[in-house]
């Protein structure tokens with residue numbers, strides 16, 4: 001029991017925010033994508049992934065390997081195959097509907113109004129073409145539409161298709177209870193078997209229905225007949241009830257739905273919200289509470305807040321070795337750039353400074369903890385930048401061949417300007433060249449040798465060559 005309370009006590013407020021936020025995101029994705037094919041396939045992929053994890057934990061090498069490959073390929077396939085569906089879900093909503101909109105509040109298409117008006121238009125010989133989209137995006141197939149944002153009403157529909165109205169040509173698109181576009185051009189059907197009395201209006205209805213899951217109603221101006229096109233069929237509809245039935249089927253509504261549907265819908269959403277919470281809590285546990293693991297990592301030390309008048313002359317180490325612990329799932333996904341060791345030089349003084357490296361200097365992602373750090377301190381030598389002109393001396397080694405002496409020697413340039421920390425430069429009086437062997441010299445001549453800068457924090461002034469020319473005269477011993 002005490003273990004349970006200890007566990008409850010170890011949950012931080014950040015963890016609760018984490019789980020709640022991600023559960024909400026998952027729930028919103030469900031709300032946006034449910035009823036689409038993409039969602040069904042996604043649910044399928046999630047199940048395959050779950051089985052794959054189980055297979056892996058049971059040690060079924062071949063099964064888990066094959067399922068892993070299927071999951072990876074399926075993720076790409078879903079994006080490519082359902083790109084239109086995904087795009088229409090994402091584009092058809094404004095910011096609020098995306099994050100907040102309740103599907104219970106989505107206004108249904110007023111079937112009765114549409115049916116009555118369409119048959120009235122038929123009687124009055126007003127030609128019309130009405131598109132009621134399904135789940136697919138129509139954008140790539142329809143063109144030239146004018147955005148419209150009117151609530152569907154008999155008057156609105158009648159006036160759009162009124163022969164003298166500038167937008168009466170073309171089709172309208174009804175989404176929910178709104179006319180969203182007018183004057184839309186639809187692709188024409190290329191079928192040869194359509195009755196000859198079908199003109200372009202009916203061919204346009206059939207053309208869009210063939211290519212998408214939309215339902216299209218055409219009202220003939222000449223005959224006053226109402227025709228419906230859906231999938232690969234196009235047929236006249238004589239009775240308003242038949243049209244109402246076709247629309248209900250298309251919009252997935254059953255006649256006696258009403259309040260019952262709302263209730264079912266609400267239950268479905270509550271279950272989805274609960275499931276999202278359970279799934280996210282499960283994933284959170286998997287991530288944060290799986291086997292505690294220890295890893296070692298070498299991380300370079302970053303020095304921050306250096307007082308501008310100082311430069312770093314020397315540091316005892318450039319990186320520290322960290323041992324970190326946390327859940328194996330978290331450590332597996334840990335990237336080196338998520339870990340940093342920072343030492344602040346804000347309070348450092350000129351000369352040698354020793355800084356302890358503690359928890360406060362080490363930046364770790366949430367859920368990863370410090371076990372140990374080595375070394376536990378770092379020494380930093382700071383100095384003020386300065387420059388000094390010093391002579392260069394040749395570092396002769398070995399001996400001249402028997403009977404020869406070095407009678408004259410000159411170094412060019414004789415002096416160079418060297419830059420470095422002020423205190424360091426106080427102890428530098430001469431710079432030496434790299435060793436030059438005497439054994440090889442038998443006659444007078446010139447040679448060049450590099451200047452040795454030690455310690456390495458010393459630098460030559462800009463424009464100064466890092467080699468000198470040595471002129472020497474070798475003569476015989478008298």
Ligand SMILES: Nc1ncnc2c1ncn2[C@@H]1O[C@H](COP(=O)(O)OP(=O)(O)OP(=O)(O)O)[C@@H](O)[C@H]1O
Nearest residue numbers: 127169170171185186199200201202204220221222
């Ligand atoms: N590709 C199209 N997309 C949308 N609307 C179209 C398209 N082609 C024609 N129309 C509409 O159909 C009207 C012309 O209908 P047309 O008489 O050619 O066809 P119909 O099938 O014989 O119809 P009706 O029986 O009403 O005469 C155009 O004025 C226009 O409003």
